[in-house]
Amino acid sequence: MQSSTTSIKSSRFSLDNFAVNLCKILGISGLVLYLAYLLFFSQSSCPSSEFFTLFQHIWPVSPPSQQLNSLTHTNHSCPTNLNHLVFGIVGSVNAWRHRKAYTESWWRPNATRGYLFLDTHPTNDLLPWPPSSHPLHVSNDISKIVEESKHVAPIMVRMVHAILELFREGDKGVRWYVMGDDDSLFFVDNWVDVLEKYDHTKYVHIGGHSEFFMSNIWFSFDQGFGGAGFALSYPLVTAMVKDLEGCLRRYPYLNSADLITQYCVDELGVPLSAERGIHQIDLHSDISGFLSSHPQSPILSLHHFDQIEPIFPTMNRSQSANHLMKKQKPTRSIGRSECCDVVEVGEKNITEIKIRTCRDDEIIA
Numbered sequence: 001m002q003s004s005t006t007s008i009k010s011s012r013f014s015l016d017n018f019a020v021n022l023c024k025i026l027g028i029s030g031l032v033l034y035l036a037y038l039l040f041f042s043q044s045s046c047p048s049s050e051f052f053t054l055f056q057h058i059w060p061v062s063p064p065s066q067q068l069n070s071l072t073h074t075n076h077s078c079p080t081n082l083n084h085l086v087f088g089i090v091g092s093v094n095a096w097r098h099r100k101a102y103t104e105s106w107w108r109p110n111a112t113r114g115y116l117f118l119d120t121h122p123t124n125d126l127l128p129w130p131p132s133s134h135p136l137h138v139s140n141d142i143s144k145i146v147e148e149s150k151h152v153a154p155i156m157v158r159m160v161h162a163i164l165e166l167f168r169e170g171d172k173g174v175r176w177y178v179m180g181d182d183d184s185l186f187f188v189d190n191w192v193d194v195l196e197k198y199d200h201t202k203y204v205h206i207g208g209h210s211e212f213f214m215s216n217i218w219f220s221f222d223q224g225f226g227g228a229g230f231a232l233s234y235p236l237v238t239a240m241v242k243d244l245e246g247c248l249r250r251y252p253y254l255n256s257a258d259l260i261t262q263y264c265v266d267e268l269g270v271p272l273s274a275e276r277g278i279h280q281i282d283l284h285s286d287i288s289g290f291l292s293s294h295p296q297s298p299i300l301s302l303h304h305f306d307q308i309e310p311i312f313p314t315m316n317r318s319q320s321a322n323h324l325m326k327k328q329k330p331t332r333s334i335g336r337s338e339c340c341d342v343v344e345v346g347e348k349n350i351t352e353i354k355i356r357t358c359r360d361d362e363i364i365a
């Protein structure tokens with residue numbers, strides 16, 4: 001009896017010992033692999049995210065669970081920079097003549113990535129296409145989808161279809177696709193700062209509400225107003241484009257591109273993450289009061305630039321756009337933020353918005 005108990009004990013002991021050793025071996029090899037991973041990734045010094053894209057093909061990005069809170073910081077890769085963003089701007093040849101100045105004011109040749117989607121080939125007076133403008137892409141012919149689905153708004157179909165066409169351009173190392181209209185100004189450095197807060201490996205849709213109450217009633221309180229710009233994470237676009245044309249056919253009665261896009265995103269169960277710096281500007285004439293009470297949030301865009309008074313009263317709209325963006329371009333440092341003052345200039349009651357670097361003691365969100 002006694003001896004048999006001992007032998008059971010000793011065999012249990014050696015089993016325990018084996019388990020401990022196995023754990024140690026696994027633990028040590030895990031640590032070695034982890035250190036090798038860290039070394040490898042730090043040596044790659046994040047030259048671009050192409051590398052990650054490659055890995056994402058091998059190991060598909062983490063299951064895109066529905067992100068109620070997508071504001072989780074990702075620290076497993078480089079911080080988001082301008083090169084991770086690809087802009088898709090939708091416009092028309094007719095409007096381009098005067099809107100060109102707006103988009104060129106924020107576009108940085110060889111730095112910002114993206115395309116302009118025009119309805120038709122540009123006419124001779126717009127050619128040769130200048131290198132200061134967005135690379136040109138003429139929208140695909142979507143008449144088949146429109147006819148077959150009896151869609152009520154062909155222009156809107158073209159605008160949403162641009163998401164698919166943008167994706168098909170096949171840019172490498174993309175974390176975010178940012179769509180917008182040709183009458184919007186984009187504050188690209190602020191987009192980078194804001195997008196950095198979100199996890200680009202998940203399904204994320206970032207947009208803005210309209211500041212005009214009635215627009216939200218007419219369209220939706222839960223959509224990203226598209227002209228002002230919205231961002232879709234790379235995995236979300238990858239999922240959307242699998243059946244974007246199907247989605248366009250499913251809602252032939254929708255007459256707004258923003259709403260169609262929202263439906264297509266909703267189909268994947270992704271909620272809108274609203275950002276207060278995205279400005280639809282469904283307002284008219286003088287918006288200086290609106291701008292001077294800007295929410296404590298980085299400004300991301302100003303849409304409908306044609307419909308508001310020039311924001312610098314002594315300049316016309318295109319000059320205003322350039323002037324505003326000139327102030328944006330200088331040195332960018334991490335943690336930099338801009339504050340603006342509304343000040344009176346000249347003898348009359350003219351006001352001007354002056355942009356400056358915030359003081360250290362200023363409270364900003």
Ligand SMILES: *[C@@H]1O[C@H](CO)[C@@H](O)[C@H](O)[C@H]1NC(C)=O
Nearest residue numbers: 042073074075076077078079
């Ligand atoms: C993220 O990584 C940076 C450097 O790679 C480090 O300084 C920072 O503390 C990390 N943040 C978190 C929340 O782990």
Ligand SMILES: *[C@@H]1O[C@H](CO)[C@@H](O)[C@H](O)[C@H]1NC(C)=O
Nearest residue numbers: 107108109110111131132133
């Ligand atoms: C952009 O890059 C091209 C080719 O690398 C070069 O020829 C061109 O001058 C650059 N443009 C600007 C504005 O830097």
Ligand SMILES: *[C@@H]1O[C@H](CO)[C@@H](O)[C@H](O)[C@H]1NC(C)=O
Nearest residue numbers: 098101315316317318319320
């Ligand atoms: C704005 O003013 C500039 C400089 O005076 C001028 O070249 C440009 O044509 C004007 N733009 C419009 C749209 O009037």
Ligand SMILES: *[C@@H]1O[C@H](CO)[C@@H](O)[C@H](O)[C@H]1NC(C)=O
Nearest residue numbers: 286313346347348349350351
């Ligand atoms: C401001 O100036 C405009 C035009 O110069 C004038 O019509 C308006 O009454 C002025 N407003 C005030 C509050 O003085």
